[in-house]
Amino acid sequence: MRTVTRLSDADYARAEQMLAPNRALRVPGAVQPRWLAGGARFAYQAGSRFVVVDPAEGTKRDAVDADRLAAALSAASGHAVEATDLPITSVELGDSVRFSAFDARWEFRSGECVRVERDRPEGPGEVASPDKKWCAFRRDGDIWVRSRDGEQEFALTDDAEPDFGYGVTVDALSSRTLLRAFGLEPAPVLVWSPDSTRILTHRLDQRALAEQVLVESAPRDGGRPVAHRYRYPIAGDETTATASWTVLDVTTREIVRQQGEPFLATHPSMLEEFRWWTGKQGEAVHFLHQSRDGLALELRRLDPATGEVTTVLAETGRTRVDPTPEYWEPPMARVLDSGEVLWWSQRDGWGHLYLYPAEATVPTQLTSGQWLVRRVLWVDEERRQVWFVAAGLVDGDPYVRQICRIGLDGTGFARLTDDEFDHDAISPPEGGYLVDRASTVSTPPRSAVLDGDGLVLVELESPDASELAALGWTPPERFRTTAADGKTSIYGLLWRPHGFDPDRRYPVIDHSYPGPQVCRTASSFDNTGTGDPEALAALGFAVVAIDGRGTPGRGKAFHDYSYGALGESSELADHVAAIRELGHRYPWLDTERVGMTGHSGGGFATARALLTHPEFYSVGVAVAGNHDSGVYLSMWAEQYHGDVSDEGKRAISNTALAANLRGKLLLMHGELDDNVHPYQTLRLADALIEADKDFDLLLVPGVEHAMFGRMHYVTRRLWDYFVRHLHGAEPPEYRLAKLPLPSGSVLM
Structure with missing residues (x-):
């Protein structure tokens, strides 16, 4: 007979302390230099x-x-x-x-x-020059600068138009709703020349894009509902945003415009990955250009004096060609002072470094093997060596990162770290040393400065987790299981319930984010991803997070599993196989009571899990899910799925599966979500109604994708849903305090 778990206000209060902002008060994060x-x-x-x-x-x-x-x-x-x-x-x-x-x-x-009078430092929405004498900002779509002493302020451009401005981020991913709530404008996308005399920016043209409207039902002034309009491209649209580079001279007010055709701007990173460079071949700006379908990646050179653009090198592939393993990591394309190009590629099935000689097309492969380079840290051209972070060198866990070094001729490979710690290292722009942040799932980041041989120069911080442990926290277990194909190893994390008793049976919650662009689990300390699995563990649930086939961070074939099958990213059948295997390993896991939750792509996966595996997943809370990816951001389906035919788009839509619902499903969305628009959830709701299926729906007024300001309410409703339908008990009357907004360093 199953025991019903009844939770009290004290249980919810303990879980509240496991939420990310509250955990951060007890365990400092990694050093941010x-x-x-x-x-x-x-x-x-x-x-x-x-x-x-x-x-x-x-x-x-x-x-x-x-x-x-x-x-x-x-x-x-x-x-x-x-x-x-x-x-x-x-x-x-x-x-x-x-x-x-x-x-x-x-x-x-x-x-x-x-x-101090007459000293106004860089503020929100401004970019300071390297010498700190100027700040650049955007006003009415044009680029302006002001002197820090307040003596001068003037425009560098004066021809901006609506949806055709300078230094603008594409509407679809600019977080305009969130910034508007704080009275802020998005910071301009630009970079200063090293001598602080010029600015490189772009002019973004979104005029031909279709318009999308979000309605703010309850504006703060209490007046009529307000319509907010955005330019928003979806998969298969004939047009997309384009941009052209522009160089602005602060001293002469001269403008140099890019020659030739504008380039496609399908995602903010297309406008942000550039580097001003001075080498033996003179001055230039280098930037990456990716084709709309993602199958071609080019390194291009812009002459800031003339606006001429040339292609330095290019790579094409059968599937998306990435410049880095995970989408949000810095791309690994670097032009050296000599004119040589350090280039990261998966052309041999893994992610490795190649060195192209200046003006040559045949590279030298520097690294090789069944592992991958995760980040380039420092290149020393005099010593002809490069330092980098690699993953896949530690037996038993391909995600653990280590610090390595190799010569620019491909010889002298050395591991500077060789332990069980995950090393998230960074280096200053000019190199010279490394700041190592080393952690495990149970050990908070220990930070130190290392020299080029890996020797410790300065010990920095070594926090512990004792305050968390005093609240009932225990670290998650890193596990390995077998995928649904019966042969591929996959990895994940398991959080045991607080007050764990091996003689009890605990329901399981799969805490999912299946993005083909990022890993969900990590071997480091702060590995909760979006959401708070540790809070659910405090409520008596066993919680798992799994990286199934189709996710990055391993070999190219593992990642490509989801290309052409975006709906199978992190293959949900792998999740089912993993949880069942864990259930045989740990009898205290009740695999007859399994739920799932996730945000954004995790919301998509949650609904899809209940619709494709209704015999296994019985409860789901899907938050801000992109349930119909055929009408989501164009680059998502075009680059990570590749098939934008009607049949291809239907394959990545949850609405087509609505008739399969058997379990309990709660859909939640913010009405002003300008990334994953609320119509994504409402289309699934419409399909479920058409199929005559019962479900629950919460549309939250006034909030965007992350639901800042009302996340405390959304979190409590999520907890209540699982307590009711997995524990089988009524939740307590406890109410969570408003969560503080994320805060970073106040250092400039």
Whole structure:
């Protein structure tokens, strides 16, 4: 006989402490360096501390005494300030400390705070020049600059039109709804020349794109509903956004425009991946260009003096050609001072580095083997060596990352780390050292500065998880199981319920994100992805996260499993096989009570799991799901699926499967979601009604894709749904506090 789990307010309160913003208060995240003086030194923020590190000297020091700063600011401003809660932003570290507080700019020097006039630092929506003398911003679609001392402000362009402006991000992924809620404009997409005299930006043309309308039902002023219009391309549209590069001279006001035809701009990264370069061949801007179908990737060169564009090298493939394993990682294409090109490719079935000689087309393969390079860290042309992060070198887990080095002739391969830790390292723009953030699923990131041989120069931070453990947290278990094909190994994470008792039986929640562009699970500490599986574990559920076939981070064949079959990304049959195998391994897993939840692509997967495996998944909460990807962002189906025929689009739509629903399904969506528009959920709702199926629907007014501001309500409704339908009990009356918005470092 099954025991019904009844939860109290105390259980919900404990789960609330496992939500990401609350966990972050107890376990600091990895060190986030801010490079100073060309990267010779860096600063980082640790709680209320500001730390400056000098790798060459092997030292770190507090940049400011928080107690003295608090006392000095209190005296100078007339406001009471606590050292543990300094109300400062836009912090600049140097011989003195400058910061903003109480609507003023201050300098802290020799124990005193002095108000600084005529110093307005880079603000939201602005991009500072390398010498910090200028800030560039966008106004009415044109690019403007202002001097930091307030003496000058002028436009560099004056011909912007609606949907044809400069430095603009494509509407479909610009988070305009969220920014509007905070009274902000998207920051312009541009880069300064190294000498701070010119700006490279683009002019984006969205005029030919179809318009999409979102209706704000309950505006804050209480008036009539408000229509918000966006340009939004979907799969198979005849037109898409195009852009042309533009070079703006701050001194002469001269404008140099790109020669030739505009390029396609199907995604923000197409407008952001460029690098101003000066080498033996002179000055140039290099950028990546990808074909609309994703099957061709080119490195192109722009002459900032003439606007001429030439192709440096190109690669084509049968499936999407990627510049990096995961979509949001920095692309691994680098032009060296010598004119040689360091290039990442999966042409041999894995992800490896190649070196193209200047003006040559035949490269040297630098790395090889059944593993992949995940990130290029540092290239030393004098020593003819490159440092990088690699995955697949640790037995038993192909996702663990290690730091490696190899010569630019392909010899001298060396692993600088060789342990069970996952190493998420970064390096300053000019190289010279590495900042290593090493963690496991149970160990928070331990940060240190390493030299080129992997030796520790400076120990930084080593937080622990004791405060989380005191609340009942236990780390997830990293597991390996076999895919549905009976031969492929797949990997995932298993969170045990709080207060775990092996003699009990626990329902299982599959916490899913099946994106073909990112991994769902990781071997590092902060591996929760979107959502909070640890909070569900605190409510007495066993929670799993799985990377099935069709996801990145491993070999090309593993990833390509979902090409032409986007609906099978992270193959749900692999999830079923994995959970069943875990059920044989752990008798306390009740595989007769299995649910799924996920956000965005995870929302799509949740509904699809209940529709394609109704005998296995009985409860689902699908949040902001793109349930009909044939009418979603064009690049999604065109590049990751490849088939935008009517039949191809039907294959990646949940609406076609609505008649299969047998379990309990809750659909949730924000009415102002300008990424995955709410019609995605409403189309599935329409199909379910047409099939005469019972389901639950929550449309949340006033919120966008991430549902900021109302996520506490959405989270509680998600918990309640699983408590009712997997635990079989009524949830308590507990109400969650509003979740704080994500916050980052206040360092500039």
